[in-house]
Amino acid sequence: MADPVDYCPVYSPIFGALGCTSAIVFACFGAAYGTAKSGVGLSVMGVLRPDMIMKSIVPIVMAGIIGIYGLVVSVLISDGLKQKMPLYTGFIQLGAGLSVGLAGLAAGFAIGVVGDAGVRASAQQPRLYVGMILILIFAEVLGLYGLIVGLILNTKSSGTC
Amino acid sequence: MIILTASPYLWALFGIALCIGLSVVGAAWGIFITGSSILGGAVKAPRIKTKNLISIIFCEVVAIYGVIMAIVFSAKLQNIDSKDLYTPSNYFTGYALFWGGITVGFCNLFCGIAVGITGSTAALADAQDPALFVKILVVEIFGSILGLFGLIIGLLQTGRAGEFAAAK
Numbered sequence: 599m600a601d602p603v604d605y606c607p608v609y610s611p612i613f614g615a616l617g618c619t620s621a622i623v624f625a626c627f628g629a630a631y632g633t634a635k636s637g638v639g640l641s642v643m644g645v646l647r648p649d650m651i652m653k654s655i656v657p658i659v660m661a662g663i664i665g666i667y668g669l670v671v672s673v674l675i676s677d678g679l680k681q682k683m684p685l686y687t688g689f690i691q692l693g694a695g696l697s698v699g700l701a702g703l704a705a706g707f708a709i710g711v712v713g714d715a716g717v718r719a720s721a722q723q724p725r726l727y728v729g730m731i732l733i734l735i736f737a738e739v740l741g742l743y744g745l746i747v748g749l750i751l752n753t754k755s756s757g758t759c
Numbered sequence: 760m761i762i763l764t765a766s767p768y769l770w771a772l773f774g775i776a777l778c779i780g781l782s783v784v785g786a787a788w789g790i791f792i793t794g795s796s797i798l799g800g801a802v803k804a805p806r807i808k809t810k811n812l813i814s815i816i817f818c819e820v821v822a823i824y825g826v827i828m829a830i831v832f833s834a835k836l837q838n839i840d841s842k843d844l845y846t847p848s849n850y851f852t853g854y855a856l857f858w859g860g861i862t863v864g865f866c867n868l869f870c871g872i873a874v875g876i877t878g879s880t881a882a883l884a885d886a887q888d889p890a891l892f893v894k895i896l897v898v899e900i901f902g903s904i905l906g907l908f909g910l911i912i913g914l915l916q917t918g919r920a921g922e923f924a925a926a927k
Binding site: 607608609611612615617618619621623626627629630631633634636637638640642644645647648651652655658659661662665668669672673676677679680681682 | 760762763783847848850851854857858859861862865866869870872873875876880881882884887888890893894895897898899901902904905908909911912915916919
């Protein structure tokens with residue numbers, strides 16, 4: 599007797615494409631917040647200390663890297679989107695996308711606030727620069743955790759109908 | 760299944776509408792943030808107004824991305840009678856266009872706002888010291904690559920979705 603449950607329904611791509619979208623959209627939100635907030639701090643600080651501008655680009659580069667984490671997982675998920683795919687694959691892709699996206703969102707927010715405060719403070723007290731970099735690395739690594747979980751999930755996502 | 764009674768055209772056209780709508784909202788938001796700062800700063804330093812139009816153009820580019828992607832997505836629309844419409848291939852096209860449009864729209868929205876905030880502070884810094892503008896432009900370039908990421912992922916998601924075609 600045929601199995602009554604359909605393991606490859608027609609609506610599986612909804613969840614897969616939602617995962618792909620949320621990976622890049624939430625990571626971009628975090629990266630945009632980090633870029634804008636740190637950019638404001640850099641511009642305000644740069645009026646008084648133009649020599650420190652190039653050193654203070656670091657938070658903005660780190661926020662950009664969060665965007666790249668989201669891009670990587672998004673490209674890998676979109677490679678697995680098919681018309682006839684198991685619902686299992688769709689759900690795994692959803693989980694992978696949400697994990698990297700929301701982790702990137704959180705990391706981007708942290709990098710933005712810390713970068714803003716850090717560049718303004720290290721313009722006034724140069725010894726704080728190394729401390730700012732250390733705190734930014736801890737914030738960046740949160741996005742990396744999301745990337746690792748997203749990649750691990752994505753490698754399990756293949757399945758046949 | 761209720762979800763299967765929704766027309767694939769509903770999904771596809773919501774995606775296209777959100778693609779262009781959200782991109783334009785992001786561009787507009789960025790333009791008004793930057794524009795108001797340029798105009799305010801130029802009262803005492805009129806020399807800043809021509810150079811800072813570059814920031815406005817960076818925000819506008821985000822709207823152009825949305826227009827291009829909406830045109831690319833709408834090339835897949837064909838008029839199919841509803842008795843031939845509900846095929847798995849058409850369902851996939853509908854879902855892919857929806858999520859592709861959301862991707863492009865939201866990424867351009869966030870990119871436009873980020874570039875707008877950065878451009879606003881670049882204008883105010885430029886008004887105080889002309890040498891700063893080019894260095895702060897580097898930050899705007901980092902912001903504008905986010906819109907490009909959305910474009911790339913939108914193209915990848917919808918790349919293998921075929922046009923709407925009648926059931927054979």
